[in-house]
Amino acid sequence: MKSFFVITFLFFSKVFAATPQFIELRTNKASYTVGEKVVLMASVKTSPTDPDSEVFVTGTWGAAPIKLVKFSDFESAAVTPPLVSPGQMVFHVDAYLQNKQLAKNILTSVASLEQESIKLNNLLSKETIPAKKANLQQAIDNNSQLRQDLLSQLSSHRTLVESKDVTVTVAAALLEKKLVSGLSLIPDHLNYTYSLGQNANIAASVDAAALGYDIKEIDLFLTAKINANPLIATPTNPSSFNISISSANLSLGSHEVTASLTVRNKRDGKSLNDAISAGFLYKSEMIQERNKATDPNLIAYYQSEIDDLDLIIAAFSDVLDNLKIFIGDTLITIKVEAPSIILSKDYIEIYEGSRSFYNVSLVAQPSSSVTVVAASPTADVTLSNTDGPPWANTATLTFTTSNWNIPQKVSIRTLEDFLADGDAVHSITHTVSGGGIASGQYMPVRVSLKDNGATPLVWDSISMNNQSACATRGGALYCWGNNLNGQLGVGDKDDRNVPTPVKGMTTNVQSVSVGQNSTCAVKQSELYCWGSNYQGQIGQGMAGGEYPIPTKVNLNNVLSVAVGDSTACAITNNTFLNPPEKMLFCWGWNAGGQLGLGDKAARSAPALVSVSKPKQVSVGYLHTCAVTETGSPYCWGNNSLYKLGNGLTTESLTPVLANQFTNGSVSKIVAGHENTCVLENGAVRCVGANTYGQLGDPNYIGGSSASPITAVGLSSLVTDVELAKSSIAAIKGGLVYYWGFVAVPAAGIPSSLKTPTIMSGVENVTSIDSEQNGQCAIGEGKAFCWGFGTKGMLGNGQNQNSDSPVEVNRPNSLLRNTTKF
Structure with missing residues (x-):
């Protein structure tokens, strides 16, 4: 196992001075105790005057040398091992100047020799003939000596420019803090009794005064379990949580529910989360360089950098977790009683003309x-x-x-x-x-x-935005509605009020996403976009003009795509890695930093975003969000009204963890104009603006919320949620629930709908989308839309508004001579 420390060096700007002052050292905390790990950071204030030179740093922790892991061209990092005794420790850093190309050439050769040593050691472990073993050992020794010679050669070409120390004072370990009272658990059934098959929700409340901390300066973390099974505890505000218990964990009898509380300093946590994000960003850059390289030695060099980054990111994560202080725990007992009947099955799949039981x-x-x-x-x-x-x-x-x-x-x-x-x-x-x-x-x-007949030609999925809509049907793509910028992909800019085939998209279309003025679709793992390109959102490497027919984007193995207001993002599967790894690319408009690339400059071609193993992405107006395969939500861009989900209003030009949601429990995330909503353990939870009741709780009177608000009636069993601008829709039990801004409200429905309400007229819904002008859904294979119809968005051959679902016309080329559809 590698043992190393971490120091972070940050270059702020290029300053040319005769006597540069390079290093400024600092630590991540003001004080430490025995058992903690120290994160040592340093900012390099001045860049070399020679553009061919770079700064190289070495250091010691106490008397021991440390390994510095490079984060970028100007950043390195290290974490100390646990502090073993009270006293003082000195961290010493030497800064050198070295030639960039010489260093890269030598380190590339060293990486290649290290790979060769691994192979030789494998052969040595299997060899049994003494003479051959001796030869292999000699080769290993020669290899090691050559590596040392190369490193010595590199060292001889370095020039020491500055040395600095920082002293860390270590105190004796503090006694573990216990909370005698202040953490309470309250079930949603007052008698603590549930029926078999029911889910349970328990409110965990923390008495902030009993903590002895300022609640504004700490983050609370609650873990819970029922018997020996872990549970999900979702924050509902800064000092309370909701614990969801699935009926699968509620067998007949009594069950103990235990909750444990820990706290962490907000500032310390943010510092390390920022370092982790920087590490992932640099790792993505190294992966790109490795994938472009053809020289085996250069590939080995970049892979070595990636391996070190994996270790340092893990070290930061370990320190982040260890910053938590255990406060205490409590438990309650709930009881589960049985209903009247038992069914051997609750779901049966059967063909026409068959029998089952x-x-x-x-x-x-x-x-x-x-x-x-x-x-x-x-x-x-x-x-x-x-x-x-x-x-x-x-x-x-x-x-x-x-x-x-x-x-x-x-x-x-x-x-x-x-x-x-x-x-x-x-x-x-x-x-x-x-x-x-x-x-x-x-x-x-x-x-x-x-059905036993021919393959049923039913609608599969639907997407809409700005009075345009598209849907897939048997692998073919059809669009209708607003076509001002050619976003329907039919070869012109005339509106359509019935589904119209998209050029070149008659087979093998996997998914579609409609944006404000452009559309993208995935076909046989290739990406095509069309419509407005004034912000480069068609992804062709240049901005300007309009594309009225689908145009291929230079991305391979595309899994999904999301389009917003002139911004697009796609998830790909990089099969050059073993195992393959999902990657996120974004391009187009970037006025809010919604591309996540560290600036606000637009891009006209896909650019890699630093989100590890993305599963789903959603593009809003000035911000973007994604969920990883492990259920972690990330957002970036404009952060007005707390919409990035990290409890702040400060913009972030790179992805940050939306830590107000439950990390590891988010299955989908959607971004709107001033809101972000997630699907978390079957519940819809939203942050951001509440101008039109978008948070979905009529009892919440605030204009916005930094903490997620669970939509009323949608705390479980929700299968999908969609958000555009200020209008939200969700699927629960095959029914459509809608709230927020209502474009064409029915009698008795306000235009600002604060309570999720069932939209009658469409059932067994499998796909849904929502936008400011209305909603569309697919139920029982049929497509329905409602809202504004003046541009033909309802797809029923008319240009009239509707406050209830109307069925979208079926394309004439797919009609069958049947009495049912």
Whole structure:
């Protein structure tokens, strides 16, 4: 294992002076105790006057040399091992000037020799013949000597320009702080009792006065578990959390829920998070250089740099975690009781003209006979309490005091209609009565009915923005609505009020994203964009003009794309790495720093953004957000009204962790004009502006929020969420919920809708999108839109507004001679 320390050197500007003062040292904290690790930082205030020279630094910690890991052309870093005893330690740094090219050439040769040594040592470990072993050992020794000679040669060409020391004072370890009172857990069921199959939510509240800290200067961290299983604790404000418990963790009986509280200084945490972000950025640059290199020696050199960066980033993360101070913990006991019935299945996938079954039994012995009525809502799915016939829409089961625990069968038969009418999902309900047990309607069995006809031509996914909409259907792409900048991709700039095929996009289209004035789509892992290019958002390496037909962007292995207001981002899969690694690229407008590249200059070609292993990206107006494969949310750009999700209003020109959301628990993130929302453990949670009720909680009266607000009624089971400008929509239970700004409100609905409300008229929804002018959704294979229709956005052949969903026309080329769709 490598053992090293970390020092960070920051160059602020190029200053030319006769006697330069290069180094200014500092530490990440004002004081330390035994057991802590020290992060030592230094700023190099002056660049060399010779452009062919660079600064090289060495150092010691106490009497031991340290390894400095390079972060960029002008930055290096190191972290000390844990402090072992009270007293003082001296950190000494020497700064040298060296020739850039000479250093790179020698270090490239050293990296190649190190790779050769690895191979020789592997051969030596397998060799059994003494003479051959001796030869291999000699080769290893020669290799080592050659590396030392090369490093000595490099050292002899360096010129010492400055030396500095910093002294760190170490105090004895502090006693661990315990919180006797002040951390409380309150379940959402006042009697602490839940039914089997229910989810539970527990509010964890911290008494800030009992902490002994200023709540404004610390971050709180809460970990929770039920029995031995970890739980997700989501911050709801600076001093409280919500603990979500899935029904999968709530078996019958009593369960102990334990919560543990730790705190960390905000300033110290931000300093290290910034260092980690810088490390990831430089690592991305090194990966690009390695991938471009063809010389094996140069590849080895860059890989060595990447390996060191991995180690230093891990070291920073370790220090960041160790800065947390344990405060205390508490526990409560909750109880889970059983419902009346048990189902052997809750989901059945079945084809037309087939049969299946499931079993029903009671949970407990009744006092008398109990009736369970299973009911199907459609003649396409009929039931029997035997193996049939007869078949009907209902099947009645009777349980007695003696057979209550013996499973009884409900048989299912599906109708073969000989039509290519598509798949469908139906729910069989169960009504229980009698026997002195809890009566009522209990959990359904969902039946997914698969069509036996030709492959159903149903709408797959939909995207919209600025009164333009596009949707995929059987691998083909269709667009309609506003076409002012050619964003429909049909070869002209005339509006369309019905779905129109996009040029060259009739097959193999995987996804589409519609922006303010341009559109992009992924086809066979290649990216195509069209529409306005005045900010370079078409990605062609130049800005200006309009592209009315799809134009290929120079990116390979594209997985997904997101387009905002003249800004676009795409996630690719870099298969040159082993294993392959996902990467994020952005381009176009950058007035708010939304490209995440460290400045506000527009880009007309894709540029790599420092987000490690991105899974999903969303582009807003002046900010952009992404989620990693590990569920970590990052945002960057303009930060007015706290929309970057890090609790601040300061802009960030590079990605920062949106730490107000639960790191590791975010499955999707969406960025709007002044808001960011996430899908977190099935809940919709938003930060930012609340001008139109975008936060989704009528009880929250603030104009904005830095802490995530959970939308009312959407704390669980949400499967998707979309946000554009100030209008938000989500999918829960196959239904559309909408809130925020409403472009065309129905009777009794305000234009500023603060409570998520179900949009009737569309069900079993699988895809949704939202924008300031309305929403679109796909339900049961059909596409629906509502809102402004003056540009043809509703896609129904008319140019009229609608306050309720209207079905989008089906393209004539895909109509079938059937009685159903």
